[in-house]
Amino acid sequence: MAKISRPSGEVMQLPPAATELDAEAIASRLEEGLGDGLIETVINHGQVTARVIPDFWVNAARFVKTDEQLTCTFFSWLSAIHWIEEAFPEGEVQAREDNSEVQSELPTDPTESDSGSGNTSDDVQESDANSTVSEFAPYPSTHVPGTYEQPRGRLFQLVMQVSAPASSVSVLLKTELPETDARISTLTDVFAGANWHERECHEMFGIVFDGHPDLSKLYLPEDFEGHPLLKSFSLGARLVKPWPGNIDVEEIPPEIEARLDAEFATGTSTTATADDGDEGGDSE
């Protein structure tokens, strides 16, 4: 490394280095520390996710921050997911009907379709009319402790990611809020960085963060109505002209498909110009 020295100055105090924990150790530490507030821990692609009850949200954040083993003092991000029955926004579903097996798995609720299909008169959703009302539970919990009652039906899932500085230790915290009256305590007392993320979350989803210093709009104009990241909020461009949606899933002509298959089988590609040929010439 090049030597670029700096002029005089004070050397600053560093936070203590985190102990390296693997995913199982993080999960068991969370189970130990969160106690009754914890619903479950999941290890998914090496990432530990802890689902906590909403009342315990702030305490959970404080725990992962101050715990001497986890030391997750780096606030990465906070956001939400809006879980509804349909896996795809309206207008998208119709176009994908032939190609996607997944979209029909979750039953749709005809009472909830007022916002989208009411505006799109030409976009008739026949599948909606035939489906039956059912209990929609995207995140069923296996063991709910105490008196906590899990929200049913459409819900918001609040997600927060924190990690330990200069360490691979990181935790995803999640909690579920009902779609109506989504409200939770603010994290701004625990992490200063949560301020803007909660403002974004408020304007995009309408989730209210109690005790937040200033929940004004972050991105959108002050007089903007609606919460754009709600699944019921249709993209304006799609209302005017629905996206055909099947351009990418067009059938590949059989002769091209046969050629592609042959290429994949032999591991060669006609489009690639590998530089193996000129390797000898370059090295000298």
Added chain:
Amino acid sequence: MTTLGDLKDSVRAMAHAADARVSVDIQAGEMKLNIGPQHPATHGVLRLVVELDGEMVKSVKPVIGYMHRGYEKLLEVRSYPQATALINRVDWVSGFCNEIPFILGAEALMGIEPPPRATYLRTLLCELQRIASHLVFFSAYPLEVGAMTPMFHAFRERERVLDVLESVTGGRFHPNFNRVGGLFKDIPATFRKECSEAMEAVRKVCQDLEDLILGNEIFLERTVGIGVLPAEVALDYGVSGPNLRASGVAQDIRKISPYLAYDQVSFEVPIGENGDCFDRARMRLLETIESAYIVDQLLDSLPSGPVMAKVPKVIKIPEGEIYSKGENPRGEMGYYIVSRGGNNPYRVKIRSASFSNIACVEYLLLGVFVPDIIAILGSLDFVLGDVDR
């Protein structure tokens, strides 16, 4: 006859009198100052509403959103191959680095392993992009604190690096080169030669920049001890990348949870001591030099073979959730991808580095003088597209 010494004495006396007058007579009232959204030092459309007490900043309220394009909403109606065209434009100074975490996340959810050559090439192109991005910093930042010459040096070599990127990807700013499963195509035959020549040029320009800027007395006056960001505050706000490392935290995702081929190359992560503007600038110069070394190593060890894995004709991602992150030139860039099957994601949360980096100006700008606002903002190296998404 008045001598030079007399003249100096009288000037000193006048200056002293002026000092006394300032401290006694002038009542500096409070004042609200609006900086931006169109201001050259805000790198785009950041607006700051600053309350001043004389020359001193009493409070600051950053106003963002002028560049908000709603990418998180748009990504919900895009298929995965289409998504890279959008996420290229999140941070337009480092388009290629933006693609990587998203594509890696999609590949992890699908269980696809890209061929080693693709992984190495991705790493290489990432580092080229990092060099290009840091060279933009070294043209913009000195300009903001009053030095014009470095811009010409830095931009000349940045153009050269971009030429190399263009020869591979076809795009200077928005490569859109990654595919789920690998890369669009292989590198051209002239790549090795051009790339190593460009790296030589980068090393030379880094030396020039060090001589021009980091030893320059005016630059030191403007930056040393200005805008000190303590490590605890930086972590609290989620500041990442060179800005965090300047504050002494050795957090580099390339090291702490290696992705791509970063565990196959040796490089050092420069760490600062003071967390001031000078350190933040110094980190970027050192990182540029390290990146050039990484590129050299990757050029020597580039494996042969295909650049694309066998993937389905239609990219459908099974149900699942993943948070995939990478080290952008500006810090931690991550995507939280939620899939419920099908061609497009159910929800994508874009964690961009500049958003958190700029949030801490509320802390950084308190109690500084007006000219330092520009010096501090510039040292954070934010891109408004990355802030607003």
